[in-house]
Amino acid sequence: METTPIIYTEALMLLGGAVLAAPLFKRLGLGTILGYLAAGIVIGPIAQSITEGEEILHVAELGIVFLLFIIGLELKPSRLWKMRRDIFGLGTAQVVSTGLILSLILTFFDLLDWRGSIITGFGLALSSTAFAMQILNENNDANTRYGQRAFSILLLQDLAIVPLLALIPLFAAQTPEATTTPLENFAIAIAAITALFVAGRYLLNPLFQIIARTGAREVMIAAALLVVMGAATMIQLAGLSMAMGAFLAGVLLAESSYRHELEADVEPFRGILQALFFMAVGLSLQLGVVAANYLLILIAVPVLMAVKSLVLYGLCRATGSAHNDAVRIALLLPQGGEFGFVLFTAAAAAGIFSQGVASLLVAIVTLSMALTPVAALMAKRLMRDQDDIEDELEEDFEGAGADVLMIGFSRFAQIAAQILLAGGRDVTIIDHSAARVRQAATFGFRIYFGDGTRLDVLRAAGIEKAKIVAVCTQKKEVTDQIISLVQAEYPNARLFARSYDRLHTLELRGKGVEYELRETFESGLLFGRKTLEALGVGGEEAIGIMDDIRRRDEARLVLQEAEGITAGRHMLHSKPVRPEPLVKPKRDVNHTAETEERILSRLPADGDRPGEALAKAD
Structure with missing residues (x-):
């Protein structure tokens, strides 16, 4: 003691x-x-203070x-x-x-x-x-x-x-006692x-x-x-x-x-x-x-x-x-x-x-x-300047080639990959982070180390066999570089992309990307809906509100594609919505309420964006 x-x-x-x-x-x-x-x-x-170090x-x-x-x-x-x-x-x-x-x-x-x-x-x-x-x-x-x-x-x-x-x-x-x-x-x-x-x-x-x-x-x-x-x-x-x-x-x-x-x-x-x-x-x-x-x-x-x-x-x-x-x-x-x-x-x-x-x-x-x-x-x-080239790790793509080629394995991509795998689809994933590759491989994903901005890497990863190329990289400039490369070399490839923000979404649509999704949009909608339900709003009503916001957002994007980023600002809810009598709005200088109503009426309630929404509205 x-x-x-x-x-x-x-x-x-x-x-x-x-x-x-x-x-x-x-x-x-x-x-x-x-x-x-x-x-x-x-x-x-x-x-x-301590003398018993050994x-x-x-x-x-x-x-x-x-x-x-x-x-x-x-x-x-x-x-x-x-x-x-x-x-x-x-x-x-x-x-x-x-x-x-x-x-x-x-x-x-x-x-x-x-x-x-x-x-x-x-x-x-x-x-x-x-x-x-x-x-x-x-x-x-x-x-x-x-x-x-x-x-x-x-x-x-x-x-x-x-x-x-x-x-x-x-x-x-050796001690003398050694026997x-x-x-x-x-x-x-x-x-x-x-x-x-x-x-x-x-x-x-x-x-x-x-x-x-x-x-x-x-x-x-x-x-x-x-x-x-x-x-x-x-x-x-x-x-x-x-x-x-x-x-x-x-x-x-x-x-x-x-x-x-x-x-x-x-x-x-x-x-x-x-x-x-x-x-x-x-x-x-x-x-x-x-x-x-x-x-x-x-x-x-x-x-x-x-x-x-x-x-x-x-x-x-x-x-x-x-x-x-x-x-x-x-x-x-x-x-x-x-x-x-x-x-x-x-x-x-x-x-x-x-x-x-x-x-x-x-x-x-x-x-x-x-x-x-x-x-x-x-x-x-x-x-030396002439040798200043970053030569990456030797990639090994043995067994690559699937219905979906996913480039980048961020948190966004990890969730999307689980949906695809649960649906019985093969997914080939490439990512430039060796640590992320090792970690994902331990969970059974078919993931390979590689830089998605390199054409030889995309070919080795089986882009020619892929039915859809999903670009899920985190940085906007990297996403744009990959999309430009794929469109130049494989113009018939179906491109799905993770967009950084609203401006990036409009840029991707301008490039002809088949489908894009802002990285935080759906999670924000779900969060808002759950908050409404916690405040006492009924489940069906909350879902209806969420679907309405999704449809309004898509309508704004369609207008912004045609008229610029400032279009459709009046469609945002900046204060609680109060029921009011329907009054036919007057014709606007830049766009008509009739056009807007036609766009909204042609958007499906489940939030999927039809590629021809703007064309149909016109």
Whole structure:
């Protein structure tokens, strides 16, 4: 009981530091990881409020265990196979080349022994996924060709942490009490991995199926944690790292129907424990060692970034990237990464090098991460104008071709697609957002990555087979560009479009689009009707009012097509309607009430717009 207040106080300080530092550093563009690290440094080495940094680190390492489990869950074999060349070719070449060069530099200058040099060199070869993806998303470059190649390199680096962590027990100093030979250790490790694969193949899915039938969510969460911790412990007992066990468990469940449920259950624990891990790294940092070796750090950071940038540029150019793309990738990934913290901390705990060396390496990685936005800005100065072409992700339209080709998969399009699918119609969807494509694919939609403003993409997506082309993009200018392209190349195509507003609707009608709908019109009508009903108006009366407004709006559009946007203003209801005697209106200068009445009489009550309404009225 005496230690309870101390535990509570330390927990409050850590939580408070995370809550204050993470948003601040995020706002400064430095990322939450540096925020957690800075909070740990302030609480520990500077304020001396918490001195048990290494003890907290042992608990916080579970955050990395959970992180690798989630990485394993994302590694579906089909996805890996599609990106295999960039992941296993370019990514592997980058890690191996950079790791060897940095290891040789450390050995040549006699900074570390050969074990420490290898761990340090390959640890510094890893880049920061969090920083790089943040920059790509902020610049809307995640879907470009260079963005996808950079992502492939980062993915391989995330995978590389598994064998690197497995090297640490092998490199650690052997104790005199060791009774097993390296061959026996290897056999034990293989047996443990085999047992894990067998359990994952034949036990995990039936286990989750039984638990899911109970409907007890807390049991499902407990089972998810049990799987992660059980696999990690099993592999650790075999002499390998807990992180490797969790990663293998994630890979085994990547194709499971419970994958998303497991990810959702583990994610909160992963997030808070990972934050605690980086704060614990800051708590354990030896500022005295960093201050005494500041010149070494100032030299090491530019050398590290230069070596990684040159290797990345050379490999990207050798594997087919244009100059601009190679420059972007080289200056996007020159920093050390968050997994470097994991590797260096584990190596120091295993005795491969001292805690002081680990502090120096953490400082080098931290400074390189802080300089990442500057490096990304430098890329613009080194790019050539003639190569400034955004080459998109390789599109794969195998199986495309349906009754409806839907371009853009916004919220508007998602609702429309459900109607079409419920009606038994096939829909091919293309969208330029890789994140949206991945998300929609998980719900079973036939969706492909592609830019709808490109003719080759439309052809590959099966526009020639489509009976209707539905343009559901969010931006007005993009919609107009697609419609102009389709009308120029496929003049007989039936075009349905989502319009931005009333002016856009009139423009689309002027272009001859068969059907258009303002994105908020029908939802606004329904909202108003439901509000009337809530105020006591009868259901049939409210529906009649809604239909009348819909018909009046269509009549206004017909008049505005002929006479301009200001026509038909008197048809708007700007105050409550009061029943009045019918009086025949006088003839207007611009249009007659008789014409308006004929237009209204020819509009169907259900709100469908006949294409020949204006012609019939005339």
